[in-house]
Amino acid sequence: MLTSTPMSAPTQRQQAALGLERLAALVRAQSWRSDGAPPLPPTQATVLRMLAGSGEGLRAGHIAVQLGVSAASLSDSVKVLVERKWVRRSADPDDGRASLLRLTAAGRRVAQALSSPGQGMDRLLATLPEADVGALLRLTQLLVRAAQDQGLASGLRTCLGCRFFRPYASGDRQKPHMCALVGQPFGDPDLRVDCPEHEPAPAGRASDDARRLAASIPSPETTADG
Amino acid sequence: MLTSTPMSAPTQRQQAALGLERLAALVRAQSWRSDGAPPLPPTQATVLRMLAGSGEGLRAGHIAVQLGVSAASLSDSVKVLVERKWVRRSADPDDGRASLLRLTAAGRRVAQALSSPGQGMDRLLATLPEADVGALLRLTQLLVRAAQDQGLASGLRTCLGCRFFRPYASGDRQKPHMCALVGQPFGDPDLRVDCPEHEPAPAGRASDDARRLAASIPSPETTADG
DNA sequence: GGCTGAACGATAGGACTCCTAAGTATCCCT
DNA sequence: AGGGATACTTAGGAGTCCTATCGTTCAGCC
Numbered sequence: 001m002l003t004s005t006p007m008s009a010p011t012q013r014q015q016a017a018l019g020l021e022r023l024a025a026l027v028r029a030q031s032w033r034s035d036g037a038p039p040l041p042p043t044q045a046t047v048l049r050m051l052a053g054s055g056e057g058l059r060a061g062h063i064a065v066q067l068g069v070s071a072a073s074l075s076d077s078v079k080v081l082v083e084r085k086w087v088r089r090s091a092d093p094d095d096g097r098a099s100l101l102r103l104t105a106a107g108r109r110v111a112q113a114l115s116s117p118g119q120g121m122d123r124l125l126a127t128l129p130e131a132d133v134g135a136l137l138r139l140t141q142l143l144v145r146a147a148q149d150q151g152l153a154s155g156l157r158t159c160l161g162c163r164f165f166r167p168y169a170s171g172d173r174q175k176p177h178m179c180a181l182v183g184q185p186f187g188d189p190d191l192r193v194d195c196p197e198h199e200p201a202p203a204g205r206a207s208d209d210a211r212r213l214a215a216s217i218p219s220p221e222t223t224a225d226g
Numbered sequence: 227m228l229t230s231t232p233m234s235a236p237t238q239r240q241q242a243a244l245g246l247e248r249l250a251a252l253v254r255a256q257s258w259r260s261d262g263a264p265p266l267p268p269t270q271a272t273v274l275r276m277l278a279g280s281g282e283g284l285r286a287g288h289i290a291v292q293l294g295v296s297a298a299s300l301s302d303s304v305k306v307l308v309e310r311k312w313v314r315r316s317a318d319p320d321d322g323r324a325s326l327l328r329l330t331a332a333g334r335r336v337a338q339a340l341s342s343p344g345q346g347m348d349r350l351l352a353t354l355p356e357a358d359v360g361a362l363l364r365l366t367q368l369l370v371r372a373a374q375d376q377g378l379a380s381g382l383r384t385c386l387g388c389r390f391f392r393p394y395a396s397g398d399r400q401k402p403h404m405c406a407l408v409g410q411p412f413g414d415p416d417l418r419v420d421c422p423e424h425e426p427a428p429a430g431r432a433s434d435d436a437r438r439l440a441a442s443i444p445s446p447e448t449t450a451d452g
Numbered sequence: 453g454g455c456t457g458a459a460c461g462a463t464a465g466g467a468c469t470c471c472t473a474a475g476t477a478t479c480c481c482t
Numbered sequence: 483a484g485g486g487a488t489a490c491t492t493a494g495g496a497g498t499c500c501t502a503t504c505g506t507t508c509a510g511c512c
Contacts, residue, residue, distance in 0.1 A: 016359050017347035018279075019366035021272060022292065024250035026373045029294035032471075041470095041497050046247060053244075061460060066248065068255035073499045075462055080497080097460040097507045121243035127372040128365075133242050136365050139358060140245035146353040147252045258500075267468055267499095287489060299470045301491055306468080323478045323489040 027121065043067070043077045045114055048086065048103070052111035057100035059092060068147070086110055253347065269293070269303045271340055274312065274329070278337035283326035285318060294373070312336055 031042035040048070050063055064074040078101060081087040086107030092098040103111060115122070125133055166178035257268035266274070276289055290300035304327060307313040312333030318324040329337060341348070351359055392404035 012356070012359050012363060013343075013348055013351045014341065016351055016363040016366065017341075018275070019363055019370065020249075020253060020347055020351075021275075023246075023366045023369055023373075024253040025272065026294045026370065027246060027250040028254065029470090030373075043498060046251065049244070049247075059460085060462095068252045069498085070500065071461065072463085072501080076498065079462085092460095095460075095508075099461080115240065115243075117239075121246055122239055124369050124372045125239045125242055125246075128368060130238070132365060132368070133238050135361055137238060137242040137245055139354075139362050139365065140242065140249045142354060142358070143249055143350050144245065144252065146350045147249075147256075255499090269469060285489080286491095295469080296471065297490060298472080298492085302469065305491090318489095321479075321489075323476095325490085 030121065030124075040110070040114070043069075044081055047074075047077055047081060047101075048107060048111040049115055051087065051101060051103045052108065052115065057090065057102040059098050059100060061098070063101070081107070256347065256350075266336070266340070269295075270307055273300075273303055273307060274333060274337040275341055277313065277327060277329045278334065278341065283316065283328040285321075285324045285326060287324070289327070307333070 028042050031045050032039050046067065047063060050066065051058060060074055060078060061071055064071045067074070078087060082089065085104055088102050088104050089099040090102060092100045117126075125136075128136070254268045257271050258265055272293065273289060276292065277284060286300055286304060287297055290297045293300070304313060308315065311330055314328050314330050314333075315325040316328060318326045343352075351362075354362070
């Protein structure tokens with residue numbers, strides 16, 4: 001009998017991989033149809049959002065690394081954004097070979113519309129209870145971190161992998177983690193994906209943090225209202 | 227009052243949205259570099275995996291809907307797969323307009339290599355503790371379900387939204403849910419993304435299930451081993 | 453100062469993905 | 483049988499992404 005699927009029940013990992021892949025496809029597709037805001041191609045939208053989140057401009061290479069695409073690919077997208085007058089190149093004072101990308105006033109307006117509540121992903125996440133959003137945030141960080149470790153992307157400025165990050169160091173249940181830079185406790189919901197103050201941690205420490213964070217489950221307390 | 231960014235600290239939702247978007251980009255980029263297996267373009271890989279998971283072939287429209295792309299887009303990808311002799315079209319006995327897509331022997335080999343452990347997403351998920359994989363599975367289902375509700379994708383055969391799904395109906399902690407079709411209890415890790423036996427539930431019931439599942443947090447018991 | 457190798461980034465050429473619009477064949481309903 | 487809806491394909495065009503190559507600049511070295 002040679003059944004096409006060797007096991008009757010696929011493993012949880014396989015199912016999760018399928019789900020994640022499907023979700024990724026939908027997330028990307030979402031960008032084309034964002035109603036209300038101008039329907040931008042997905043990569044362009046992402047670049048605009050990244051620029052909006054970083055006051056003084058970003059280098060092309062930095063963005064390419066964060067998205068896991070080649071410098072050439074990114075150059076394509078930037079070219080279009082420049083043609084549309086949403087992004088401006090300016091010289092990087094620190095490096096004559098590089099240029100800093102900044103939003104123009106028009107670009108800032110577009111970026112604003114993109115990340116306004118009710119747009120894109122935000123609309124999906126609004127359907128989740130708060131505790132789940134925190135859990136999702138933690139999981140995405142772990143996975144992005146894993147991707148980093150495997151050389152798929154590097155240079156992401158997440159709390160995980162930052163030398164100032166102290167997981168479960170505050171003793172506070174609601175805000176268990178600490179940022180050693182600002183000296184303040186914070187919780188899963190406050191984990192940053194692209195923190196301007198980020199400084200990379202030594203490789204060993206980062207993996208260790210990841211393991212500690214991974215072993216925990218967000219505390220049910222925050223769901224009190226069931 | 228209409229402030230652009232009301233708070234200096236980004237909300238958890240915005241951070242999660244950023245993380246999800248970044249993760250989606252990485253997930254997609256991953257496909258190009260899968261080492262060991264042939265580096266397939268992401269959409270083609272996804273289609274092959276879907277076909278591998280469904281014994282008797284799928285209709286083009288079904289796949290398009292699951293991926294959230296237009297029928298025309300999907301037709302493009304299928305054309306390439308057929309040219310490469312990995313997929314074969316055969317007549318759908320039930321509908322003369324449609325054709326069923328099936329893997330050829332060669333296609334089956336490729337698909338197998340793609341989903342073998344250690345490939346693609348599986349490698350990322352292997353870094354997570356088991357309980358987190360379960361949590362991720364649940365979250366992806368909720369989000370995919372939310373996407374369905376918003377008309378971004380329909381036709382996905384997830385447990386959520388299936389008329390046989392009974393969340394938290396078994397009383398068993400480890401396997402709290404029930405599938406009314408097979409009459410067996412199962413847990414978060416067993417939730418299906420693309421179940422062949424799926425039958426859609428009435429709209430109201432589905433949303434209700436989603437809410438119940440959303441309100442819960444995976445039980446820490448499954449992590450016993452810290 | 454001038455040379456060399458590495459790094460940043462742009463361009464060229466090609467493949468893949470995705471869209472809308474329009475066309476063909478089939479199905480289903482009246 | 484006729485008419486509208488449905489499944490799918492084709493055509494045309496834009497966006498994304500790759501590798502390979504090139505020009506510029508930086509950093510280290512003579």
